[in-house]
Amino acid sequence: xxxxVQKFGGTSVGSTARIESVADKIISYRNQGHDIxxxxxxxxxETNRLLGLAHDIDPQPSPRELDVILSTGEQVTIALLSIALxxxxxxxxxxxxxxxxxxxxxxxxRARIREIDDKKIRHELAQGRVVVxxxxxxxxxxxxITTLGRGGSDTSAVALAAALxxxxxxxYTDVKGVYxxxxxxxxxxxxxxxxxxxxxxxxxxxxxKVLQIRSVEFAGKYKVxxxxxxxxxxxxxxxxxxxxxxxxxxxxxxxxxFTRDEAKITVSGVPDVPGIAYRxxxxxxxxxxxxxxxxxxxxxxxxxxxxFTVKRADAEQTRQIIGxxxxxxxxxxxxxxxxxxxxxxxxxxxxxxxxIASKMFKTLADESINIQIITTSEIKISVVIDxxxxxxxxxxxxxxxxxxxxxxx
Amino acid sequence: xxxxVQKFGGTSVGSTARIESVADKIISYRNQGHDIxxxxxxxxxETNRLLGLAHDIDPQPSPRELDVILSTGEQVTIALLSIALxxxxxxxxxxxxxxxxxxxxxxxxRARIREIDDKKIRHELAQGRVVVxxxxxxxxxxxxITTLGRGGSDTSAVALAAALxxxxxxxYTDVKGVYxxxxxxxxxxxxxxxxxxxxxxxxxxxxxKVLQIRSVEFAGKYKVxxxxxxxxxxxxxxxxxxxxxxxxxxxxxxxxxFTRDEAKITVSGVPDVPGIAYRxxxxxxxxxxxxxxxxxxxxxxxxxxxxFTVKRADAEQTRQIIGxxxxxxxxxxxxxxxxxxxxxxxxxxxxxxxxIASKMFKTLADESINIQIITTSEIKISVVIDxxxxxxxxxxxxxxxxxxxxxxx
Numbered sequence: 001x002x003x004x005v006q007k008f009g010g011t012s013v014g015s016t017a018r019i020e021s022v023a024d025k026i027i028s029y030r031n032q033g034h035d036i037x038x039x040x041x042x043x044x045x046e047t048n049r050l051l052g053l054a055h056d057i058d059p060q061p062s063p064r065e066l067d068v069i070l071s072t073g074e075q076v077t078i079a080l081l082s083i084a085l086x087x088x089x090x091x092x093x094x095x096x097x098x099x100x101x102x103x104x105x106x107x108x109x110r111a112r113i114r115e116i117d118d119k120k121i122r123h124e125l126a127q128g129r130v131v132v133x134x135x136x137x138x139x140x141x142x143x144x145i146t147t148l149g150r151g152g153s154d155t156s157a158v159a160l161a162a163a164l165x166x167x168x169x170x171x172y173t174d175v176k177g178v179y180x181x182x183x184x185x186x187x188x189x190x191x192x193x194x195x196x197x198x199x200x201x202x203x204x205x206x207x208x209k210v211l212q213i214r215s216v217e218f219a220g221k222y223k224v225x226x227x228x229x230x231x232x233x234x235x236x237x238x239x240x241x242x243x244x245x246x247x248x249x250x251x252x253x254x255x256x257x258f259t260r261d262e263a264k265i266t267v268s269g270v271p272d273v274p275g276i277a278y279r280x281x282x283x284x285x286x287x288x289x290x291x292x293x294x295x296x297x298x299x300x301x302x303x304x305x306x307x308f309t310v311k312r313a314d315a316e317q318t319r320q321i322i323g324x325x326x327x328x329x330x331x332x333x334x335x336x337x338x339x340x341x342x343x344x345x346x347x348x349x350x351x352x353x354x355x356i357a358s359k360m361f362k363t364l365a366d367e368s369i370n371i372q373i374i375t376t377s378e379i380k381i382s383v384v385i386d387x388x389x390x391x392x393x394x395x396x397x398x399x400x401x402x403x404x405x406x407x408x409x
Numbered sequence: 410x411x412x413x414v415q416k417f418g419g420t421s422v423g424s425t426a427r428i429e430s431v432a433d434k435i436i437s438y439r440n441q442g443h444d445i446x447x448x449x450x451x452x453x454x455e456t457n458r459l460l461g462l463a464h465d466i467d468p469q470p471s472p473r474e475l476d477v478i479l480s481t482g483e484q485v486t487i488a489l490l491s492i493a494l495x496x497x498x499x500x501x502x503x504x505x506x507x508x509x510x511x512x513x514x515x516x517x518x519r520a521r522i523r524e525i526d527d528k529k530i531r532h533e534l535a536q537g538r539v540v541v542x543x544x545x546x547x548x549x550x551x552x553x554i555t556t557l558g559r560g561g562s563d564t565s566a567v568a569l570a571a572a573l574x575x576x577x578x579x580x581y582t583d584v585k586g587v588y589x590x591x592x593x594x595x596x597x598x599x600x601x602x603x604x605x606x607x608x609x610x611x612x613x614x615x616x617x618k619v620l621q622i623r624s625v626e627f628a629g630k631y632k633v634x635x636x637x638x639x640x641x642x643x644x645x646x647x648x649x650x651x652x653x654x655x656x657x658x659x660x661x662x663x664x665x666x667f668t669r670d671e672a673k674i675t676v677s678g679v680p681d682v683p684g685i686a687y688r689x690x691x692x693x694x695x696x697x698x699x700x701x702x703x704x705x706x707x708x709x710x711x712x713x714x715x716x717f718t719v720k721r722a723d724a725e726q727t728r729q730i731i732g733x734x735x736x737x738x739x740x741x742x743x744x745x746x747x748x749x750x751x752x753x754x755x756x757x758x759x760x761x762x763x764x765i766a767s768k769m770f771k772t773l774a775d776e777s778i779n780i781q782i783i784t785t786s787e788i789k790i791s792v793v794i795d796x797x798x799x800x801x802x803x804x805x806x807x808x809x810x811x812x813x814x815x816x817x818x
Binding site for chain 2: 016019020050053054056057058061062064065066068069071072076077078079080082083084086087093094096098099143144145
């Protein structure tokens with residue numbers, strides 16, 4: 001008998017009919033003798049409806065009050081799911097975040113979980129009940145309602161699994177699991193049966209939006225085995241765990257992530273002196289703009305070029321900021337390119353295998369795709385290329401590294 | 410500087426625009442230097458929407474889970490109103506029933522308030538804040554969410570006013586206050602400036618649906634001055650208090666209530682022996698049917714007739730019950746009349762004034778309206794008549810007792 005924490009997101013509970021299907025799925029686990037704690041999100045569309053009401057009154061509503069409103073979305077779902085379970089003869093009880101003492105800090109709309117008191121839940125499980133908990137929410141020390149930010153239900157599930165030392169935290173979504181790359185781009189993309197936390201973190205941060213990155217970090221930190229699987233299909237999905245596959249045949253590369261969501265800014269001909277990178281990047285960060293890739297190469301003539309990427313939505317504002325400091329930093333030129341794509345190969349196998357980077361570069365060269373920027377980390381190689389070659393590049397790399405169904409075994 | 414508890418119902422907060430109007434109204438009181446605690450209901454339609462979701466899954470949902478769902482309606486309103494107040498520069502904070510420790514019993518969907526800890530609210534008021542509390546809800550000793558039943562927000566407001574020893578509990582509605590009778594029936598109906606709790610109780614129980622009867626009882630018990638007034642107009646409305654008007658010109662009759670909602674059942678020719686009334690009425694009550702007026706007159710021939718009224722919706726079931734016991738109680742005949750109306754004159758002045766009843770009977774006789782049943786209490790005289798004479802009877806009585814605008818002063 002195992003203890004599972006199962007999390008169902010907004011589309012999985014998007015209607016009362018779907019909530020009833022979720023109840024059936026939970027009961028099929030329950031009937032195998034397992035203890036089940038369920039974490040649910042608001043019904044899809046509900047959070048936006050509630051936000052709309054608040055914004056009707058004030059485009060900048062108080063974060064404390066916003067949390068009071070938003071937390072009702074999950075509160076409705078927990079009760080509906082409990083009703084559906086009870087109707088099927090399964091004893092179940094709903095709890096808000098506050099009721100099971102999910103204690104967070106006071107950072108409304110983006111709170112972080114500090115502590116979970118597992119007593120209440122253990123007591124309910126001991127009575128033979130399925131425990132249904134509202135995701136995305138908690139209360140601070142003073143009893144104010146807090147929310148964890150969008151996607152926070154994944155974090156709630158992982159935190160509960162960690163607190164309860166659950167055997168597995170299962171995140172049910174509308175996809176079957178984690179793929180080697182986006183199946184919409186590469187038809188041959190393969191569902192991964194297992195992947196490490198590190199790999200998942202790299203994939204998630206690079207645009208594979210299956211899981212909230214925070215929840216993966218959390219799961220890794222507390223060593224909670226995490227499984228991503230479909231609410232709508234019978235499939236074991238992808239297990240994310242600490243263990244690397246140790247078989248001989250274990251793949252070197254786990255997946256290829258990519259994003260079109262960035263823009264590249266190059267500040268050319270600045271003096272190659274200590275502190276120059278800070279003087280260029282600092283003002284951008286200070287404006288609350290997230291800077292992703294940053295590269296600076298050695299210089300020949302005492303000047304250097306600094307290139308960095310930001311979210312495409314922030315591109316124009318970033319150009320203006322750089323424009324204002326251009327003369328200060330003695331920049332020769334500033335250029336902005338919004339038509340770029342970033343592609344990353346991810347795999348823990350890279351640590352022990354040489355030649356991955358050169359194989360990647362050769363594959364792209366064979367397709368006459370020019371690489372604009374290269375950055376590497378221990379388990380990842382990223383390149384920035386012209387956006388128009390994105391699909392071609394991903395397909396070529398997917399095939400070159402044998403990631404497709406054909407490359408199996 | 411006074412402390413007011415102000416309650417705004419569903420139609421008063423039916424849209425974000427209306428919530429903004431409510432904020433303006435609250436601030437106009439605040440600007441006079443008063444402390445304000447606001448109690449709000451769910452936005453109109455919201456409770457039904459939430460009920461609909463639950464009933465989609467199970468027509469008989471668990472009351473505990475129903476309370477978890479329904480309580481979200483008020484939770485949304487408190488936050489929206491707080492946002493609207495803050496936008497206007499008024500410091501405000503929202504609280505659920507549980508957050509301000511409205512402790513109830515465990516009777517889900519119809520809980521009764523046991524205790525309110527006023528510390529939290531007093532602390533917030535001392536910070537200069539408007540305190541916005543979710544009506545209709547509380548938590549039981551174990552922290553489960555409970556609701557007080559429909560209209561329970563009035564009760565929440567009165568209970569808070571009692572706990573805080575507020576100077577006045579103001580119930581904002583979509584009418585201007587309590588009228589001498591229904592203005593839809595008598596054009597000349599006059600808005601009452603003041604009325605006693607007893608009178609209001611009689612009027613409320615007789616169909617004047619301005620206030621929840623429970624909240625009037627509560628206010629009377631805790632001596633909380635209660636004011637009914639309009640959310641949409643500037644008018645002081647009706648003050649409901651302990652004090653009778655002591656002026657010479659104080660009216661004897663405060664108002665005329667009426668209902669078409671009842672049916673009359675007569676069980677004729679039963680033996681006039683001890684216990685007969687119980688044997689007739691007992692089985693009806695045991696079936697959960699509420700019996701209103703009951704009359705039994707003295708008999709001539711050793712038999713008597715027992716007549717009583719029930720809600721019209723219960724008439725058929727009542728006839729069946731009586732049908733089953735008819736031979737047991739040796740009834741000669743059973744008759745059911747659903748085309749009746751009940752009219753009541755209410756006024757504390759009756760205590761000290763003779764001749765009210767006879768004036769009432771004469772007024773009806775002058776219009777050739779036959780009285781079927783008469784019952785009296787200390788401050789009320791009720792008659793049951795043929796439904797078709799209802800409007801005529803109410804108008805004649807309203808005029809005969811000088812209740813209209815014309816009768817003023």
